[in-house]
Amino acid sequence: MKLIGMLDSPYVRRVAISLQLLDLPFEHQPLSVFSAFDRFREINPVVKAPTLVCDDGTVLMDSTLILQYAEAVAPGRSLLPSEPRCLLRSLRVTGLALAACEKSVQIVYERKLRPEDARYQPWLERIGGQLLSAYDELEHEFASGWPDIDGGAIDQAALSTAVAWHFSRRMAADIVPEDRYPALAALSARAEALAAFRSAPFGDGMWRAAG
Numbered sequence: 001m002k003l004i005g006m007l008d009s010p011y012v013r014r015v016a017i018s019l020q021l022l023d024l025p026f027e028h029q030p031l032s033v034f035s036a037f038d039r040f041r042e043i044n045p046v047v048k049a050p051t052l053v054c055d056d057g058t059v060l061m062d063s064t065l066i067l068q069y070a071e072a073v074a075p076g077r078s079l080l081p082s083e084p085r086c087l088l089r090s091l092r093v094t095g096l097a098l099a100a101c102e103k104s105v106q107i108v109y110e111r112k113l114r115p116e117d118a119r120y121q122p123w124l125e126r127i128g129g130q131l132l133s134a135y136d137e138l139e140h141e142f143a144s145g146w147p148d149i150d151g152g153a154i155d156q157a158a159l160s161t162a163v164a165w166h167f168s169r170r171m172a173a174d175i176v177p178e179d180r181y182p183a184l185a186a187l188s189a190r191a192e193a194l195a196a197f198r199s200a201p202f203g204d205g206m207w208r209a210a211g
Helices: 010-019 037-042 063-073 082-114 120-145 155-170 181-194
Strands: 002-003 027-029 051-053 057-061
Touching: 002 010, 010 063, 010 082, 010 155, 027 181, 051 120, 082 120, 082 155, 120 155, 120 181, 155 181
Parallel strands: 002 027
Antiparallel strands: 002 051, 051 057
């Protein structure tokens, strides 16, 4: 399989980390949807990151759908709990993390792509409020207890939350204060120390298999 997209995208990064933890081999092509638009379009005409080119040539997009397929073909591994109540909580937390990703990306696009004199401050304030609401909920979840990841095991909910938090702090730190969310800051620090996270560092580099 081939994963297309930059690791400065939280969606691409969560897929790269998840595929490794699911023990699914893949190649990474760090193409930008901006600077490499034409090259990306040759692979996926929609030019959406992440894109996954499957072994049979099928092109998938959207990180959640890609990971749904990955879970189906992973060799006896899963990042999701099987017990329904645990799964329900995991899906709720993952949804909150993805909302935080979405709002963070919207803020980045608004600040970097829209001319300053065309920015609509009430819209930025609304997005920022939604982002903080997502992190308020996530802080409550992780402060009230979540399986420890220090042993190297991490589920999709914690993985996605850690990726989202790291992205927000790198790209919108003025909106997301670290001292307001100690449980999330601690989760991120532990997650970033894991081999699967280190092999897919945030930025414009290429994923490398751990070890």
